[in-house]
Amino acid sequence: MALPRTGLAAAAVALGLAAPALAQDSADPVAHGAYVARAADCVACHTAPSGGAPFAGGYAIASPMGPIIATNITPSEEFGIGGWSEAEFARAIREGVAPGGRHLYPAMPYPSYAKMTDEDVSALYAYLMQEVAPVDAAPAEKTDLPFPFGQRALMAGWNLLFSPDPGWTAPAGLSETEARGAYLADALAHCSTCHTPRGLLMNETAGDYLGGGSLGSWRAPNITPDTATGIGAWSQEEIVSYLATGSAAGRGSAAGPMAEAVEHSLSHLENADLAAIAAYLKTVPPVRSAVDSRAAPQVQPVALSDYESAGWVGNPDHAAALAQHGTTDGAVLYNAACAACHGVDGRGSADGHFPDLAHAAPVTSKDPSNLVMVIAEGISRHAADGYTVMPGFARDLDNAQIASLASYVSETFGGAKTGPSAGDVAQIRVGGAAPWILRNAAWLTWAGIAAAVLVLLVLIALVRLLRQDGRRAA
Amino acid sequence: MAQEHDADVIVIGSGTVGSNAAYELAKQGKSVIILEAGVRIPRWKLIESFRNSPRRTDYNGPYPDAPWAHTSASHAYVENDGSYAMVANFLKLVGGSTWHWGGATWRFIPDDFKMKSTYGVGRDWPISYDDLEPWYDKAEYEIGVAGNLGEDQSGVRPGRTWPPRAREFPMPAQKNSYMLDTFAKAIGPMGYEIVAEPSAMMSGSYRGRPGCVGNNNCAPVCPIGANYSGVFHADLAIEAGCRLITDATVDRIEKGPDGKIASVHYKSSDGSEGRLSARAFVLAAHGYESPKLMIMSDVGNSNDMVGRFLMPHLGLGVDFFAEEAVWPGRGPIQQGAIFSHRDGESRARHSGMKHAVNNFVANENITKRLLAQGVLGSELDARIRHDSARYMSLYSMFETLPDPANRVQPGDRTDALGNPNIRLTYAVDDYCRGAIEPCIADFTNFVTAMNGETLSMSRDLANHDHIMGTTIMGDDPADSVVDKDCRSWEHENLFVVGTGNLPSSSVVNPTLTAVALGIRAADTIAKEV
Amino acid sequence: MSIGSIRREGRDAAPAAPAPAGLRRRDFLLSSALAGLAASLPFGGTARAAGAADFGALSAFVTGRSALDAALAERAYGQLAALDPGFDAKLAALSAAIAETGAESVDAFLATGPAPELRATMTTITAAWYLGYTGTPDPSQESDNAKLVTYREALMWEPTADATPIPTYSQHRQNYWAEPPASIATD
Numbered sequence A: 001m002a003l004p005r006t007g008l009a010a011a012a013v014a015l016g017l018a019a020p021a022l023a024q025d026s027a028d029p030v031a032h033g034a035y036v037a038r039a040a041d042c043v044a045c046h047t048a049p050s051g052g053a054p055f056a057g058g059y060a061i062a063s064p065m066g067p068i069i070a071t072n073i074t075p076s077e078e079f080g081i082g083g084w085s086e087a088e089f090a091r092a093i094r095e096g097v098a099p100g101g102r103h104l105y106p107a108m109p110y111p112s113y114a115k116m117t118d119e120d121v122s123a124l125y126a127y128l129m130q131e132v133a134p135v136d137a138a139p140a141e142k143t144d145l146p147f148p149f150g151q152r153a154l155m156a157g158w159n160l161l162f163s164p165d166p167g168w169t170a171p172a173g174l175s176e177t178e179a180r181g182a183y184l185a186d187a188l189a190h191c192s193t194c195h196t197p198r199g200l201l202m203n204e205t206a207g208d209y210l211g212g213g214s215l216g217s218w219r220a221p222n223i224t225p226d227t228a229t230g231i232g233a234w235s236q237e238e239i240v241s242y243l244a245t246g247s248a249a250g251r252g253s254a255a256g257p258m259a260e261a262v263e264h265s266l267s268h269l270e271n272a273d274l275a276a277i278a279a280y281l282k283t284v285p286p287v288r289s290a291v292d293s294r295a296a297p298q299v300q301p302v303a304l305s306d307y308e309s310a311g312w313v314g315n316p317d318h319a320a321a322l323a324q325h326g327t328t329d330g331a332v333l334y335n336a337a338c339a340a341c342h343g344v345d346g347r348g349s350a351d352g353h354f355p356d357l358a359h360a361a362p363v364t365s366k367d368p369s370n371l372v373m374v375i376a377e378g379i380s381r382h383a384a385d386g387y388t389v390m391p392g393f394a395r396d397l398d399n400a401q402i403a404s405l406a407s408y409v410s411e412t413f414g415g416a417k418t419g420p421s422a423g424d425v426a427q428i429r430v431g432g433a434a435p436w437i438l439r440n441a442a443w444l445t446w447a448g449i450a451a452a453v454l455v456l457l458v459l460i461a462l463v464r465l466l467r468q469d470g471r472r473a474a
Numbered sequence B: 001m002a003q004e005h006d007a008d009v010i011v012i013g014s015g016t017v018g019s020n021a022a023y024e025l026a027k028q029g030k031s032v033i034i035l036e037a038g039v040r041i042p043r044w045k046l047i048e049s050f051r052n053s054p055r056r057t058d059y060n061g062p063y064p065d066a067p068w069a070h071t072s073a074s075h076a077y078v079e080n081d082g083s084y085a086m087v088a089n090f091l092k093l094v095g096g097s098t099w100h101w102g103g104a105t106w107r108f109i110p111d112d113f114k115m116k117s118t119y120g121v122g123r124d125w126p127i128s129y130d131d132l133e134p135w136y137d138k139a140e141y142e143i144g145v146a147g148n149l150g151e152d153q154s155g156v157r158p159g160r161t162w163p164p165r166a167r168e169f170p171m172p173a174q175k176n177s178y179m180l181d182t183f184a185k186a187i188g189p190m191g192y193e194i195v196a197e198p199s200a201m202m203s204g205s206y207r208g209r210p211g212c213v214g215n216n217n218c219a220p221v222c223p224i225g226a227n228y229s230g231v232f233h234a235d236l237a238i239e240a241g242c243r244l245i246t247d248a249t250v251d252r253i254e255k256g257p258d259g260k261i262a263s264v265h266y267k268s269s270d271g272s273e274g275r276l277s278a279r280a281f282v283l284a285a286h287g288y289e290s291p292k293l294m295i296m297s298d299v300g301n302s303n304d305m306v307g308r309f310l311m312p313h314l315g316l317g318v319d320f321f322a323e324e325a326v327w328p329g330r331g332p333i334q335q336g337a338i339f340s341h342r343d344g345e346s347r348a349r350h351s352g353m354k355h356a357v358n359n360f361v362a363n364e365n366i367t368k369r370l371l372a373q374g375v376l377g378s379e380l381d382a383r384i385r386h387d388s389a390r391y392m393s394l395y396s397m398f399e400t401l402p403d404p405a406n407r408v409q410p411g412d413r414t415d416a417l418g419n420p421n422i423r424l425t426y427a428v429d430d431y432c433r434g435a436i437e438p439c440i441a442d443f444t445n446f447v448t449a450m451n452g453e454t455l456s457m458s459r460d461l462a463n464h465d466h467i468m469g470t471t472i473m474g475d476d477p478a479d480s481v482v483d484k485d486c487r488s489w490e491h492e493n494l495f496v497v498g499t500g501n502l503p504s505s506s507v508v509n510p511t512l513t514a515v516a517l518g519i520r521a522a523d524t525i526a527k528e529v
Numbered sequence C: 001m002s003i004g005s006i007r008r009e010g011r012d013a014a015p016a017a018p019a020p021a022g023l024r025r026r027d028f029l030l031s032s033a034l035a036g037l038a039a040s041l042p043f044g045g046t047a048r049a050a051g052a053a054d055f056g057a058l059s060a061f062v063t064g065r066s067a068l069d070a071a072l073a074e075r076a077y078g079q080l081a082a083l084d085p086g087f088d089a090k091l092a093a094l095s096a097a098i099a100e101t102g103a104e105s106v107d108a109f110l111a112t113g114p115a116p117e118l119r120a121t122m123t124t125i126t127a128a129w130y131l132g133y134t135g136t137p138d139p140s141q142e143s144d145n146a147k148l149v150t151y152r153e154a155l156m157w158e159p160t161a162d163a164t165p166i167p168t169y170s171q172h173r174q175n176y177w178a179e180p181p182a183s184i185a186t187d
Helices: A002-014 A029-040 A042-046 A086-095 A118-130 A154-162 A176-188 A191-195 A236-245 A256-264 A271-281 A317-323 A330-337 A369-377 A399-412 A422-429 A441-447 A449-468 B016-027 B043-051 B096-100 B115-119 B129-143 B178-190 B230-239 B289-297 B363-372 B378-390 B436-449 B511-528 C005-009 C025-033 C048-063 C070-083 C087-101 C106-111 C116-131 C155-160 C182-186
Strands: A060-063 A066-069 A379-383 A386-390 B007-012 B032-035 B078-080 B194-196 B243-245 B249-255 B261-267 B273-283 B317-321 B334-341 B353-358 B391-398 B407-414 B420-425 B453-457 B494-496
Touching: A029 A042, A029 A118, A029 A176, A042 A256, A086 A118, A176 A191, A176 A271, A236 A256, A236 A271, A256 A369, A256 A379, A317 B043, A330 A399, A330 B043, A369 A399, A369 A422, A399 A422, B007 B016, B016 B032, B016 B096, B016 B129, B016 B230, B016 B273, B016 B511, B032 B230, B032 B273, B096 B230, B129 B511, B178 B194, B178 B334, B178 B353, B178 B436, B230 B243, B249 B273, B249 B289, B273 B289, B273 B511, B289 B407, B289 B420, B317 B436, B334 B436, B353 B436, B363 B378, B363 C116, B363 C155, B378 B391, B378 C106, B378 C116, B378 C155, B391 B436, B436 B453, B494 B511, C048 C070, C048 C087, C048 C106, C048 C116, C070 C087, C070 C116, C087 C106, C087 C116, C116 C155
Parallel strands: B007 B032, B007 B273, B032 B243, B078 B420, B273 B494
Antiparallel strands: A060 A066, A379 A386, B194 B334, B249 B261, B261 B273, B317 B391, B317 B453, B334 B353, B353 B391, B407 B420
């Protein structure tokens, strides 16, 4: 597997990172900071795709409110963080306030990084300042969210409501390993940013911690130990395998944003740290998801006549027939496009190389987002076991065809009664259904900023009362 | 002088060479229009078409042969008037004929570039292997070629990496199948060595394409895209900003008053027509169609060299039952090659050759054979298993020499657009025939090594689907079509690319060499427009 | 493309059914008389649907399978009957002969030494199910009389299903082919 190794090495060089990841307990703060940067996956957002300079920003983070452009965090004095003191840096990543009082959007997961230890913040600062090459240029694009979301000052109120106080306190009752896993998961890897559902104001809803959330186009499924809808049936080894390689045979295969997390961050972590995360995930309160499902469904039988036809004609009529490829017969599409690997019966391959669709979370979930996105975009994932590809079909299937294919797959192999419509597919592919706050932004705006502020104040008062009763259950 | 053009560059043909050239031009910031006679057909549709057709061994079977974009499937379209009937299979759709190929991506070796000066036969190239090496490298990394260092592809330089290369392959070769390993062990003591075939059927995932998992259907059509096809670069070119116009058969290349090419004229199946202008033109329409179009347009042919020097790969085949089960069909359809007669003094007297081992699932071939023998009942299942496990087949490819009498021309028939058909004239020479007996001797050894039972070993030369020489490259404007940069001697903004450029045929598949030349030509154009 | 196609195509055509065997009236009557004894019904000018069902039952006997797909039987029967106007009579003759011998399996029937024309009918039936098409595909021609019965369910794949893929359908990860099938010691 020399190629994937070469590919990873090249990627590491391109990112200016020392590879492999250095020991997390290294005495060298710069090396330690490099590991923290890996674990916190800074590079995923702060580097533009297809060859952007490392940490120079430019990646457009898709948010429901519009693209948020990650900034330059190289030590450039003018364009990056070169002029920041360590205290200013710490305040930015833990409290979401940059020097000069400019508020960050929580696309930057400062509510998670808030929990980073002083030592890790210091090491991260040392790494970014000393090891990363300064890039004296701003990203080509700038964040420009529509009114009212362009008013960054609103974030002050949001922070009051939803951002924790800086510093790390291990949840009570955990072993040392589990506590290490909790720190990695919560403070650095920021799992909950995606895997915890968001409330009305785009806050993480504490009672559903890691219970599965929507990222727009993609769903981050339930990763609590609930057996039916989460990862309760997964062994510790399977979780570690998934984090290291993006794949656990018979369990799942990382696609989309999770594939990026595996590629840029998790696959670089030490095995002991992945084991700690796995151990911690076993301890969080199980959440029974109304959306996700892991139960093996009843696979519907597939009839030969669904996918073979004897109507073949020779040329020249054949040429005309080939030019007509708009069919929305899901059985025909599945068997022509998918069955070569996943099998006519959807059961993949006996050696586990091709996933069994009846046990694939995107297929069994009630939310078709991941199924639709994997069909459209495929999988392209570099990880510890090499480079994994499933071809995407966006060029070869239109939305109506993707809808009928997704419906055939989820109804035949996933136990679903119905699948997505062409309209659903279109919506998923452009970023999913808009969240409440966005759907209601116009109303909020027209009702007047004063009214909105009033609502916010009332909410703040309420939530503060609630928070005094205790922070998140975990 | 400012002049409005429809694009900086127009590329005629969206096959592997045209699409790679277009992509290179787009990457260098040029505006590019690609004109393609066929249409785009999704891979899944071709798979459906393959499985629903009873003509499974017809490599054109799953593909369109439209009255307005004929392929080799049409017997009326490709006619022969020479002593040797030759049809090289080709396709017309976005991505071109590499939709149905074995992914063989060999480099030529240095001696292939200087046949006249080394062996006194054929022609020398206007460039050397060293000139092309960086472009081979680029082509290999564009396509994603799997191969091994440390192997001698010349047959006479044991232990050396030959041809020499500046760096390793993009990825290592796939592992040999059990059959190939078993065969290699059997023929090794006779002095034969199997080298890995550099292959676009990848050993790992590459640029969004999955690695090969042995679907064993590289041709007629790979179901998963692990086998490279020109459609990947057609798509990359579109992503890089190229405009692709399909169902657009170019029927005239128009000269301007200054001797440069001014525009191209094309027709579509619905009767509509178009005319597009550009600063430069890349003709990448295939080894038959490119010269045909030049002759039709009276372009670049005042020396009457266009369409001449037609060089195919001819060869023999053998199939036999090995004594022990070897199980062909596991893995891709072909993997290794034997160069017992590629380079060296015999090349002055007769064609060099490549032997290659097929790796098809043998069931259909075997079942037809058994039924013809009247095998029925439970014996049939047992014999299918027994025979399919032992079936082996090899084929050889002989190089041919450039002869101006061997040629392609427009014929007298017309297609639905009113364009002429393809007329081929070819005769086999003694240089090529001289390779028959050495080849048969090798085949006989192979069968013996496997304690085999020969099923067929014919001395009739079969034609492989490779076309070279028809837009030949040279350093003399009097006897060649393009110069060392693939530029027409007569029209400084017309570049003709494709396997037709090759002044020698070698014994290996020509696609990679043509892609390297095509990217190199694109780089030259990008500096000028 | 590089072409093993030469080898793969070969030129050996699918076994053609011999010319109509000149079924004698006596044989036909015999087959009718013995119809009640045979597993399958006679084929003397019955309706197409009944013919296809009977063809399916006879096919199962000839191919040694306990059951065959009814929809495929209909396809194959329709195609074979269209290729050969005498096909029903040949089926009837074969049915009758099987009934006459009382053979309970195809191997037992073959052991009785059936006449060449009966073997030819058996070969035609077997070819349709094993190759998954009827007629004779001829890629050297622009068109031919071949028609698909089935690709994936063609019986010729079954004897090697553990060792080789049905082309286009992969079964394993890359490089599995470096090892022989598990059965190699006994193959």
